[in-house]
Amino acid sequence: MANQKLEIMLEVKKEGVILSKTNNGFEIDGVLNPAVIHYGDFIHIFYRAVAKFNYSSIGYAKLKTPLEVVERLDVPVIFSQFEYEQHGVEDPRIVRIDEIFYLSYCGFDGVNALGALATSTDLINWTKQGVIVPQLMFDEFKRLAESKGELNEKYLRYNEHERIKERKGKKVLIWDKNVVFFPRRINGKLHFLHRIKPDIQLVCIHELSELTPDFWQNYLLHFKDYIVISPKLKHEISYIGGGCPPIETKEGWLLIYHGVHDTEKGYVYCACVALLDLENPQKELARLPYPLFKPELDWELKGEVNNVCFPTGSCVFGDTLYIYYGAADEQIACASVSLSELIKELLANKKQDEK
Numbered sequence: 306m307a308n309q310k311l312e313i314m315l316e317v318k319k320e321g322v323i324l325s326k327t328n329n330g331f332e333i334d335g336v337l338n339p340a341v342i343h344y345g346d347f348i349h350i351f352y353r354a355v356a357k358f359n360y361s362s363i364g365y366a367k368l369k370t371p372l373e374v375v376e377r378l379d380v381p382v383i384f385s386q387f388e389y390e391q392h393g394v395e396d397p398r399i400v401r402i403d404e405i406f407y408l409s410y411c412g413f414d415g416v417n418a419l420g421a422l423a424t425s426t427d428l429i430n431w432t433k434q435g436v437i438v439p440q441l442m443f444d445e446f447k448r449l450a451e452s453k454g455e456l457n458e459k460y461l462r463y464n465e466h467e468r469i470k471e472r473k474g475k476k477v478l479i480w481d482k483n484v485v486f487f488p489r490r491i492n493g494k495l496h497f498l499h500r501i502k503p504d505i506q507l508v509c510i511h512e513l514s515e516l517t518p519d520f521w522q523n524y525l526l527h528f529k530d531y532i533v534i535s536p537k538l539k540h541e542i543s544y545i546g547g548g549c550p551p552i553e554t555k556e557g558w559l560l561i562y563h564g565v566h567d568t569e570k571g572y573v574y575c576a577c578v579a580l581l582d583l584e585n586p587q588k589e590l591a592r593l594p595y596p597l598f599k600p601e602l603d604w605e606l607k608g609e610v611n612n613v614c615f616p617t618g619s620c621v622f623g624d625t626l627y628i629y630y631g632a633a634d635e636q637i638a639c640a641s642v643s644l645s646e647l648i649k650e651l652l653a654n655k656k657q658d659e660k
Contacts, residue, residue, distance in 0.1 A: 314650055317598045317642045320372055320627070324352060324637040331356050331381045332364055335609050337631030340397035340408060341549075341618025347375075348620055349428055350629070351397050351408060352637055354381060355609070361393035363410070371620060371627040372639060382431075383423060389414050389436050390421060398617055400488040400550045402495065409484040409497070412436060416475040420484030420499055422513070434513060438481035438499055439521035442470065446479045446501075449525035456528075457535075463502035463544065485547035487558065487586065496586060498533065498551075498560075503544035505534045505562065507587055533581070534589055536564065540575050540596045543567050548576065548616040549628065556648050557583050557590050561616050561628060564596065574613040575599040576630060576640070580651045591651040598640050600633070608633025 324336050332354035339352035340363075348368035355361050362381035369375045385391050390412035397410040405424050408431065412421040420438040423431040439446070443465050450456055466477050483500040490496075494509040508524070508531070510516065524531065536545045541564025551558040557580040564577040575596035582588040600612045615631040626644040629637060 315597070315642060315646055317640055319598070319602060320639040320641055322604060322632065322636045322638045323368075323372055323374060323629075324350070324366060324377070326355075326635065327379075329379050331362050331384075333357065334359070335635040336364065336637055337609075337634050338396045338615055338617045339629050339631070339637050340399035340410075341620055341629045342399045342401065342406070343620040344401065344428070349399075350618070350637075351382065351399060353395050353397065353631070355634075359393070360385075361395045361413070363394050363397055371622060371625075371641075382429075383408070383410075386433065387412075387435070389417075389419060391415065394421075396482070396617065398485045398547075398550055400486045402486065402489055407486045409437075409486060411482040411484075414475065416472045417478045418480045418482050419478070420482050422484070437513065437516050438484065439479065439518075439525065441479055441521070441525075442476055443479055446525060449522060450528040452526050453529060457503065459503040459544070460501070483546040483548075485550055487551050488553065491584065491586065498547040500546040502546075503536055504532045505545055505547055506531045507533045531587070533587055534560075534562070534579055534592075538564070538577075538592070538594060540564055540566050540573075540599070541577055543572065545577065549619040551581065551586070552619065552621065552626070552644075553583070554644070554648055556652065557581055558586050559644075559648070559651075561597065561619060563615050568612075571612065573600060574615050576614050576616045576628065578647065578651065580648075589656060591655045593647075593651060594654055597628075597642065597647075602632075604636055604638070605632045608635035610634035 335355040339350045350366045354364040363383035365378045365382045367376040392415040393413040395411040399408045408423045419436045422434040422437050425431045485498045487496040496509045543565045545564045548562040551560045560579045576598045578593040580591040618629040628640045632638040
């Protein structure tokens with residue numbers, strides 16, 4: 306398929322900004338990258354709120370309809386309590402599995418950014434489960450992950466950290482973030498995506514207690530087997546990462562993720578879409594050959610970080626899929642698209658070289 310002249314068939318509507326920063330100290334520098342879940346009579350939004358000096362916590366807002374905010378708290382609901390998150394709780398995603406809410410996020414300690422988890426049964430009281438990704442320095446990661454052959458050169462470029470092994474008295478670890486859970490067990494197992502640049506990887510386990518150092522060492526020995534999606538298209542060629550929790554459809558898991566490409570003005574973050582197999586989400590069925598949407602409007606082009614559309618949450622009403630995203634790392638916006646038309650477009654772009 307030639308990528309030079311792709312006819313864009315989908316109509317995506319930019320619904321506009323739904324949350325902006327306020328004068329409250331915890332969100333005075335920006336709001337972005339929201340976790341979104343439709344539960345009960347409301348849409349619940351847990352969003353990254355940025356205070357001075359890039360210190361992040363998680364704020365909360367409630368929507369009655371996809372675009373109508375009816376409540377917003379003036380204090381954060383999740384904030385730093387432990388060393389692994391002492392400089393910030395960032396970029397949440399949320400799902401409900403077996404009557405438990407799983408809110409994954411990035412814990413930043415000032416040096417390392419690692420995927421962590423909090424759980425709740427009521428969306429009010431949260432129990433921190435700690436870091437749930439591997440905590441390894443680059444040399445150990447490389448030794449394990451290359452046991453079956455050399456890695457893509459980008460793994461070295463993005464994860465070596467200029468060969469610095471210690472900073473601020475802490476070991477410099479592989480950054481592993483964008484942890485996104487599937488919204489139900491598949492064949493009895495929990496599945497979650499995570500991202501060690503440049504690809505998206507998959508983990509499947511029966512219980513969280515399995516995520517031990519031994520588990521991760523064995524996982525990394527077979528690292529290439531767990532890569533779900535790799536960047537291959539022009540708009541995502543630098544690196545990709547998980548976005549919204551996958552949406553179950555009869556054709557497969559609809560995965561909205563972010564794709565990044567470099568330009569003379571810096572990185573550009575777009576919303577991208579793929580379709581994964583329902584029973585074996587390791588298998589990519591189709592991928593949209595163009596961005597679902599990209600930075601075009603003023604508040605997407607200019608902000609704390611320019612040229613960013615960073616999707617992290619969604620909800621479906623009828624045939625309309627609403628996608629919530631961080632705009633230029635400063636505001637939260639929403640875009641909508643026909644779910645059936647999106648699936649149809651994906652099916653028209655099925656992979657020819659299926660795994």
